[in-house]
Amino acid sequence: MKKHAIIIRSIKKKDLEDIALCIRNGGIVVFPTETVYGLGANVFDSRAIEKIFRAKGRPSDNPLIVHVYNLAQLELVAKDVPEVAIKLFKKFSPGPLTIVLPKKDTVPSIVTAGLPTIAVRIPSHPVARAILKEVKLPIAAPSANISGRPSPTTFEMAKREMENRVDFIIDGGDCKFGLESTVVQIKESEVIILRPGAITKEMLQSVLLHPHYIVKQFDEVKVSKPLSPGQKYAHYKPFAEVYIVDKIDIEKIKKLFGNKKIGILTIDSRSLVPENVILKSFKNLSDYAKNLYRAFVEMDSSGVEVILVQSVPEKGIGRAIMNRLLKAAENKYLNDVQENIPLYILKQ
Ligand code: TXA
Ligand code: MG
Numbered sequence: 001m002k003k004h005a006i007i008i009r010s011i012k013k014k015d016l017e018d019i020a021l022c023i024r025n026g027g028i029v030v031f032p033t034e035t036v037y038g039l040g041a042n043v044f045d046s047r048a049i050e051k052i053f054r055a056k057g058r059p060s061d062n063p064l065i066v067h068v069y070n071l072a073q074l075e076l077v078a079k080d081v082p083e084v085a086i087k088l089f090k091k092f093s094p095g096p097l098t099i100v101l102p103k104k105d106t107v108p109s110i111v112t113a114g115l116p117t118i119a120v121r122i123p124s125h126p127v128a129r130a131i132l133k134e135v136k137l138p139i140a141a142p143s144a145n146i147s148g149r150p151s152p153t154t155f156e157m158a159k160r161e162m163e164n165r166v167d168f169i170i171d172g173g174d175c176k177f178g179l180e181s182t183v184v185q186i187k188e189s190e191v192i193i194l195r196p197g198a199i200t201k202e203m204l205q206s207v208l209l210h211p212h213y214i215v216k217q218f219d220e221v222k223v224s225k226p227l228s229p230g231q232k233y234a235h236y237k238p239f240a241e242v243y244i245v246d247k248i249d250i251e252k253i254k255k256l257f258g259n260k261k262i263g264i265l266t267i268d269s270r271s272l273v274p275e276n277v278i279l280k281s282f283k284n285l286s287d288y289a290k291n292l293y294r295a296f297v298e299m300d301s302s303g304v305e306v307i308l309v310q311s312v313p314e315k316g317i318g319r320a321i322m323n324r325l326l327k328a329a330e331n332k333y334l335n336d337v338q339e340n341i342p343l344y345i346l347k348q
Pocket of ligand 1: 063
C-alpha cells in the first residue's frame with residue numbers, strides 16, 4: 001500500500017511541473033478528463049503501467065486507453081493511421097472519442113495487454129491538456145476506479161477510490177459527460193463502436209458519408225469473441241443490486257422488494273415517494289449520463305440495497321446509458337408482467 005496521495009485542489013504552474021516530474025519518474029496520477037477521472041502514467045514506462053494495473057486490481061488482459069495532446073503526438077504510439085481516423089479525430093477531438101489503431105512497437109505490450117492495436121484519444125479537459133502539454137509524453141490512463149466499480153465522475157469519488165494507491169490526485173471538479181469515451185475500431189468500410197459514449201452513432205455516421213463508412217455498434221456485428229477485452233468484464237457496478245425497469249410503479253416495487261431499502265433512478269419527474277425509497281430524478285438524458293455513477297455511489301453510501309434504474313430509448317446518448325445500465329444490472333430487467341414470482345427475467 002502506498003503513502004497518502006498529494007491532493008491538488010486548484011492546479012498551478014508549479015503543481016504541473018511537479019506532476020510532470022512525477023510521471024516522468026514513473027509515478028501514477030489521478031486527473032480529471034471531460035468523461036471520467038483517469039489514472040495516468042507514462043505510456044513508455046512498463047513499471048509505471050504495472051502500478052496502474054495493481055492500483056485498480058485490473059485484469060492484465062484488459063488494455064488501457066492512451067491519451068495524447070494532439071495528432072502530432074499520436075505518431076508516437078500508433079502507426080499506419082488511416083485517413084478516416086484522422087477525419088474523425090479532426091471532427092470530434094479534443095473530446096470523448098477513442099480510436100483503436102495499429103500500435104507502434106516502441107509502446108510496451110503491457111499497455112495493450114499484448115494486442116497489436118492501441119486505443120488512443122485526445123482529451124479536451126483543460127487540466128488533462130495542461131498535464132499532457134507539460135509532460136510531453138503520451139499518458140496511458142484507464143478510469144480511476146477499482147476494477148468493476150463505477151468510474152469516478154467527481155473529485156470526491158476519485159479520492160475515495162484511489163487515495164492510498166497513487167502519487168497525486170487532482171481536483172478538476174465534476175466531469176462534463178460522466179460516461180467513458182466512445183471507443184471505435186475501423187474495419188474495411190465499417191466503423192464499429194466497441195463502447196458507446198457521448199460521440200454517438202448518429203454523430204459518427206453524419207461525418208462518414210463521403211467516403212462512405214457504415215457505423216455499427218458491437219452488438220450489430222457477428223463475432224466469435226468480444227471485439228474489445230473490456231466487454232467481457234462486469235462493470236460500473238455499485239454494491240447494491242441493480243435492476244432495469246421500463247416504467248416506475250412504486251406500489252409494485254414495494255411489493256416485490258418488501259422492506260429492503262430501495263433507490264430509484266428515473267427520468268420521470270415525480271415528487272411523492274414512500275418512506276424507505278430514495279429517488280433521484282434526472283432532468284434529461286445528458287443529466288442521466290453525467291450523474292449516473294455518482295448516483296450509484298451516493299445510493300451505496302445511503303445504505304440502499306436495491307437500485308431500480310429506468311431504461312431509456314436506445315438512440316443518441318441513450319445507447320451509452322443503456323450499455324452502462326445493462327452492465328451494472330448484469331442484464332437483469334424487473335419483470336413488469338408478473339408481480340409475484342419470479343422477481344426478474346434475464347434479457348439477453
Ligand atoms: O473516457 C475514457 O475513455 C476514460 C478516460 C480516463 O479517458 N478511460 C477509460 O479507460 O474508460 P478504461 O481503461 O477504463 O477503458 C478502456 C476500454 C476498455 O473497455 C478496453 O477493453 C478498451 O477500452 N480497449 C483498450 N484498448 C483496446 C484495444 N486495443 N482494442 C480494443 N479495445 C480496447
Ligand atoms: Mg474503466
